[in-house]
Amino acid sequence: MNLDFSTITPYIPFMLEGIWVTIKFVSGALVFGFILGTLLALCKISSIKPLNWLAMVYTSIFRGTPLILQLMFFYLAIPQLTGYDISPFLSAVLAFGLNSAAYISEIIRAGIQAVDKGQTEAAMALGVPYNQLMRDIILPQALKNILPALMNEVITLTKESALVSTISVLDLMRRAQVVGADLYRNFEPLLFVGFIYWVMVFGLSSIGRMIERRLKVSDQS
């Protein structure tokens, strides 16, 4: 056995920069996925049939194919078709955002449908227009229901984000590989970034638990 963590010391700042890249890209994909996912969820519960259908097909495609294929598709295939030279970062945010939207839309749909139908009826009977009652009455209650599932999705996304190393985005994972190639030692850098991933996920789960606890206290419904 020949382990020497001192060899990676000069590379530590380089690898730590990857945290920022990963966070930037995960949060970008998440915001994008959340907005699109909410819209898709609304389409799914809409009474307009073509919208239901559209959202179902969308979800089916993005859940039914490998994420890495979708990633390659945006990075390699789309430029071939359009001639637009897309940056690795942008294609990663796009692919992850669109993919995550499919999962998030299912989570939100279930959350909305779990809210008592009487809530919609009560707000309707008061003369509140549909869009407004959705936003003020149904979504806040749905969001509370789905928080654990949503947090799970954030954690999954954080870990899966390592896939972007395959299209040369300099995220945590990629940086570990770069260092590994430079040193001809892989154990130390991989273990190092592995630890960083674990800390990030641990932090996220703690935040999730904290928010859940606070919601329980403030609302007591």
Add this chain to the structure above:
Amino acid sequence: MIKVENLTKKFGKNEVLCGISTEIAKGEVVSIIGPSGSGKSTFLRCINFLETPTSGRIMIEGHDMTDSKIPIHKMRQQIGMVFQHFHLFPHLTVLENLTYAPMKAKGVKKQIAVEKARELLKRVGLLEKETAYPSSLSGGQKQRVAIARSLAMEPDLMLFDEPTSALDPEMVKEVLDVMKDLAKSGMTMVVVTHEMGFAREVADRILFLDHGVLLEEGKPAEFFTHPKTTRAKEFLDKIL
């Protein structure tokens, strides 16, 4: 005030309302009674279009509810509705439950909405609960808040869908008292209820529904002592 013409409602092949026609005058208190499954609640829910009628017309203050030109949510603002299971908004305080719709749907200023809400809470005897969340209230208190919430929109008409059926017996009176007080103030009310005492004492008119048909209508004194149809007689025999 309300004119219903030949109202029918089908759920699939099942005909729940088979051509109901009636008129309700301003300030009148009408009780709808009948066996379960007779279409009482469906009838009530058609009046504010929580259920879309299959055919027929509903006119409220001369406006045709079946006419799509009037935005339905605007029409609903004039019709309050109280549900069996209250349906208070659990994530809002009692006061916010009352001010939400006036502020968001009608554009009433916050200060005015709050003032009005406090006045209504006082009227239903729950002013001290304004900062509480619905989950901390008893059933009777919830229903009184729900009534106040509907009144906050200053409706011309109030619909009650079995407002006391989900309550513990000792809480029925406090809700009925609020409703009696409301009736006295001249509110037009349509009440689906199993509280025959209330129907007899407060209602100006009884509508008796059976299998989606308006079998009988009349003054409570008449209806309860001399029902015209055998079906109504049977029904009253069973429950009184």
